[in-house]
Amino acid sequence: MNSDKHHCKEDCxxxxxxxxCSCENNKPINLENLDEETQRKIQExxxxxxxxxxxxxxxxxxxxxxxxTDLCLQELKTAKGEIxxxxxxxxxxxxxxxxxxxxxDHKKExxxxxxxxxxxxxxxxxxxxxELRQEIIQTIQNK
Numbered sequence: 001m002n003s004d005k006h007h008c009k010e011d012c013x014x015x016x017x018x019x020x021c022s023c024e025n026n027k028p029i030n031l032e033n034l035d036e037e038t039q040r041k042i043q044e045x046x047x048x049x050x051x052x053x054x055x056x057x058x059x060x061x062x063x064x065x066x067x068x069t070d071l072c073l074q075e076l077k078t079a080k081g082e083i084x085x086x087x088x089x090x091x092x093x094x095x096x097x098x099x100x101x102x103x104x105d106h107k108k109e110x111x112x113x114x115x116x117x118x119x120x121x122x123x124x125x126x127x128x129x130x131e132l133r134q135e136i137i138q139t140i141q142n143k
Contacts, residue, residue, distance in 0.1 A: 038139050045132050052125060059118045066111045073104050 034042070076083070076097060083100050084092050 034140070034143070038136060041132060041136050041139075045129065045136060048125070048129050048132065052122075052129065055118070055122065055125070059115065059122065062111055062115050062118065066108065066115065069104055069108045069111060073101065073108070076101055076104065 079097075083095050083097050085095050085100055085103075086092055
């Protein structure tokens with residue numbers, strides 16, 4: 001086997017790269033030839049992966065909110081003069097530096113807690129996805 005070419009599998013006997021390979025390792029899997037249970041598992045895996053993408057987008061939104069909160073806290077420390085906060089995009093209220101800092105610190109704590117919880121959920125979810133993926137691969141390889 002030529003080592004400068006990428007092959008479909010390590011144990012592939014072909015001398016062709018994956019695109020040109022004619023061995024069984026490179027043949028697309030016809031889902032219609034799989035049993036109903038395996039097809040169901042593949043659909044479940046696809047749904048889990050879609051859910052994971054949505055979950056990661058939600059997590060990213062929290063990370064961005066944390067960054068924004070940190071920025072606000074930094075600005076609050078260097079700001080001179082009176083402090084105002086925006087409530088509901090329509091109302092601006094005068095506040096004290098201490099009150100606003102306390103509010104932002106509390107918000108930051110909650111966001112950090114939420115991100116940590118999401119990271120634990122993400123690890124558990126990724127483990128389930130990988131287990132299901134391996135189960136499907138094993139089933140397909142045994143056929």
